[in-house]
Amino acid sequence: MRGVLLLLRRLIRAYGQGFYQPWQLALRHRHLLRQLLGRDAIIQTAGTHLGRLWLLLGPGLQILAWWFVFDAVLRVRPMARFSFLDYFLPSVLPWLLVQETLSRCLSLLREVRSLYERSIFPLAILPLLPLLLVWMIYTPLEAAVVAILHGPQAALAATGFMVVLAWLLLPWCYIFSLLGIFFPDGAYGMRFLLTLLFYFTPILYAPQMLPENLQDILAWNPMATLLQQLHGLIGLAALDLHHAWYPLACSLLVTGPAWVLFRRMSIQIREAL
Template identity: 40%
Template sequence: MVGWACRGLRAVMKIHKLNGSARGRGGVAHPVYRHVELLRVLLAREITARTSGTVLGASWMLLQPALQTAAIWFLLQVVLRIRFPELQGGFTEYYLAGMVPWLMLSEIMLRSLSILQEYAPIYQRTAFPVALIPLLPPILSGAIYILIYLVVAAMFGGSVAAASSVIYMLFLLVWLLPVIYLLAIIGVFIRDAQQIAPFILTMVLYLTPIFYLPTAMPNWLAWWLLINPFAHIVGIAHAVIGGQPLHFGGLIGLGAIWLILAYPTWRMFRRVEPMIREAL
């Protein structure tokens, strides 16, 4: 698989004369628009690597999370029939509105920790725009979960909620970009991060109002809802699909986090890029 990928990537890079442009500077968009064809080859390689040997092939990338979401709906709506009187749309709608974005975010973040190691055999052998590689998880997982969330939003909120859900998920992907590059760096130089990250994300999930209402949080932990960015992300999701009130303070806080992280993280990634090649 690596040999096939390397041959394809070398061909594309030769066509686009990447040996001279791989050292270019600029923002995240710079390597994307300069190397669209290379990005397409990388995405195709990623899909093939994850679904090779299966009967349904690339369809599994959509079917797997879709079946997981359907199983959650069946458990909550048909079997448990959980009800909260204070919720207008019911607990199933409330839960899926927050859980589907969380599944996307957690999958992308975990994948970002190891993505550079997985592609090390490719970019170690030739001049290569390494900045493209961390974009693979958000592009693939984002496309899949946007479709799933679109269906969930249409089921519970109608066409307006469905359209809003697409904008919301795209907003999440853009917001996550600095985090993705930061995690990619951490995954290279602090290998233990890959081992502890699932536990940390599980604890953050339990401390984010997805399984329960914000009012269920103990008073001595109420401060956590204010500083937890994922609580604000879930709050926006409930406003988009469930009709819950939107707290603009959380939206402003997410924007502030993005502004604080975006430029420093990108500069850090470009500065440590030669070290990444050496470390791997």
């Protein structure tokens, strides 16, 4: 009984730390984070004529390709009341936040090894780096797109949604970063799963367009449930908060373990490379 209580206490402490310590660390090292974000943006677009504009143009062209295929060619109409772009654009930007952040986390610790391998470095701020960089690109974009398509009130709701999404994504950033270092084969598998998850998330289509038996699969996809909430917030569909617990639980359950695991593995991360 005493052992169980001890375990419970440690778990509660771990979850408590997982909630606030990454952000506390980010605040303490805000100047370093700012430098790292600038460094990252420059490196990603180094050698190009348009420079940091590519951070926007890259996903912009991807979105253009999807629009062309699904709207201009296939004439997909997810919702009768709204155009393809009304539905697609507010949905795809949060997805890109998730996909780009997690994909980058898989390779992050290897990419920036020169930063921490032989110098004193607060390793635990690194998984925040792709999350913040991508969030800073897509959140204003999402707000602007929703403001144009659905009005300023919806834009405010969409911004709040992006904040919550980043918070929910953080523990997964730590887990994906560790995966990339200690289980690189698994990292490739995760990239495949992310692609699969994209097609099983109602971004290019509405849930009701799927056959009924396949619609049940969407219930297991936390991103699908999250987008359902977003659609409710910006007026694309009726707001249904009954299923909001599921994505929250998916993230909150791993918050404590992810943070504690990453902190404990910090030494092994340096040595693994």
